[in-house]
Amino acid sequence: MGVVEERYPFKEIESKWQNKWKCTKDYKVATDQGKPKYYCLEMFPYPSGALHMGHLRVYTIGDVIARFKRRLGYNVLHPMGWDAFGLPAENAAIEHGTHPAEWTKNNIAKMKSQLTRLGTSYDWDREVTSCLPDYYRWTQWLFLHFYHQGLAYRAKAPVNWCPQCATVLANEQVEGGACWRCDTPVVSKELEQWFFKITAYADRLLEDLEDLGWPERVKVMQENWIGRSEGVEVDFPVKGREDKIRIFTTRADTLYGVTYMVLAPEHPLVEELVRGTRYEKDVMDFVARVARMNTADRVAGEGKKEGLFTGAYAVNPLNGEEVPIWVGDYVVMEYGTGAIMAVPAHDQRDFEFARQYGLPIRVVIQPEGWELVAEEMTEAVTDPGVMVNSGPFTGLPSQEGIKKVAAYLEERGIGRKKVNYRLRDWLISRQRYWGAPIPIVYCDGCGIVPVPEEELPVMLPEKVKFRASGPSPLARHQEFVNTSCPKCGKPARRETDTMDTFMCSSWYYLRYTSPWTSRRPWEEEDVNYWMPVDQYIGGIEHAILHLLYSRFFVKVLYDSGLVQAKEPFANLLTQGMVIKEGAKMSKSKGNIVSPDEILEKYGADTARLFILFAAPPEKDLDWNERGVEGCARFLNRVWRLVRRLEDKVPPLGANGASGRGDADGDDAALERSLHQTIKKVTEDVSERFNFNTAISAIMELVNETYSYLEKREESQWNLGLLRETLEGITLVLAPFAPHIGEELWHRLGHKDSVHLCPWPGFDPEKVKAREVTVVVQVNGRVRDRMLVAAETSERDLREMALERERVKKHLSGKKVVKVITVPQKLVNIVAR
């Protein structure tokens, strides 16, 4: 029985088929209007050096989907490339002296070979690398396109600066006041930078979320990030001055409850109000102190509020009342108008501030069911209620009041409806070398001049010197900086900032559709055939960043007629993390599992199978070596099963096709299992991406096939049925374990690749069981089981159930009140 104990030689098999697939280019695709397309895409990696387990997981999931859809007859675009600009390359250059281009190139080579070893089915002819001039040329082209659309502008503004990365960051790249990449607290700096006007698309970015096949939580995260808020802006005149303080509020119904105003420390009016007054020194000291705090400190001081009276008063435009104007750190300049009306009775922050500084509290909304008394309140009451002390609005329900007061303000020209967003424009300048140069020239005479399209790309100079601190290599590179103005020809200076690498990744999926074109960023026919991406797969960490920027890009391109898709990614799958012993893999914890070691020890098929089997794709996956061994065991079982029978089972169509009507029904049972398995795998993969249950179904079929062989003498085996079964197993296993699938398929006598073979269908008739186990319950408790013909009628079921001895025992002394029957499932007898 030597063969039976054999383990499958994965090393030979895997390299054999990987070479074959490479030569035959089985996964190369072309635009084909006559075929339904399917664009399957995984987020392209940053070439950091080597794949980690997280990469292994995404690329395995994507590969299974691509292989599966191909087999279903789709023209599948499944490309791969490299998000190759970025800081680590530059930092490596500073530390080790390797040029970023060299470092990146080596990493790409390494990671590409790892992806090949994993058995992925990419069309490598479409590989894109964002740091190469033939790619970043178009990134620059897109910058100019945005510029010409009025969507790129240069502005001086307070921006987030990461001292560690020595560059500015977009708002999306600051997490809790710290740099998303290195976790260093960011500081605020006033700089002139390039911005993309993403806020102009806020509403569409919000509205179009609805139709996306994305996880709810990702949609909600984007919703929160955009932070749409409807309200009114109201002007409060300043007593004794021409100035007005404009505020934004969502609670116009509480306008009669205003007892003071607060300006943000950065508000331009602050200085003017206090100038020359006895309040000036204290207020300006306070303003300076707040300005010195970095973002992290200000976030950390959450809840603690500080403020000062400015000595000035504002007039409530509704009731003419004079209220003191304060300056306070709990009001931020970036949101709304940088000034608020304070209604301590109905806003928790105002309430805390008022209590702290002894400012008056006035109730103007009485919630239903209890009587609010300002002096007795311990917190603000924000619930809706009835308006009180509100002049002509008294007695109105507050929710109605919001609208009525707004209308009243608008009529009198003292206020207007306004929608505010939390979303800020996207700051795309970076003070670093390893990125796409911003194609702009500054001329003393002409000002900001875009580099003409035909002069693209603005090449990143290769010979530069890296230093640990100071200006970026680009800013110090005189030949790069000094140029002539494209407009007037006089000496001019180039922009030395490069673009945020999120620019590069905002359009790479468009480039994949026609990466060879050198005349345009993409060919219209190709981009419109393939887009949108049907299934996008990647980590949740890009829920806002990459996914929001890409959506913005496509909307802009749609508006200019460059693409027909309104959204880049129709469906999104966010895969969970790979963890070990309940913790994220990290160097400090020493729980890192290396993909190379896994591929070496167990092979790609086993690694893939475990990744897919251990958890559904959205959930975290706990890496467990014993589980990996279980998957290796399973593949060996399949291997031995085919090896044992490959010379015995006749080709399909020849004599010995599966005979039915065998006396004991084992043949029918095995055949049924086969069809049920195909059905289950098909549904689990196509409808829900539940690879784990699909694989367990295949395991069950393999177990049953072994049982079948065990049960009978070899002479009694139905060899035709066994061939059908073995082929079925191979066909459905192939997307998950492509190498062994291909090998077994060929061992079974086939000449073509299993991966190009149509997905097997199932016969709905053969899925149905002839006999089923029906459960008999008495008062909802299972008391017996009956094996009956599947088509047994409800009446028969009921009668049979009532006749069962065990049932009678439980019915003794009771009266049958009701009998519920569910054909093929159960009978429930209700007795009292």
Next chain:
RNA sequence: GCCGGGAUGUCGGAACUGGUAGACGAUAUGGACUUAAAAUCCAUUGGGCCUUUGGCCCGUGCGGGUUCGAGUCCCGCUCCCGGCACCA
């Protein structure tokens, strides 16, 4: 605080629109094969109770409810994970 998601054996996880809770895999235990080990194969593997073949009871985070029947639906909580947050 607001929003989203979750809690099922020893572990990873199954259970379609309410209908046999624990599929599949791992672990553990026992057995077969072997000089022995590995590998392989077979059996058992939620808890408790009863004298057995067998049977009974409990059990899907907690407390209620709806229903013939609830892991699944409803109400009220607890805890965990994630996002946002002086956002006016």
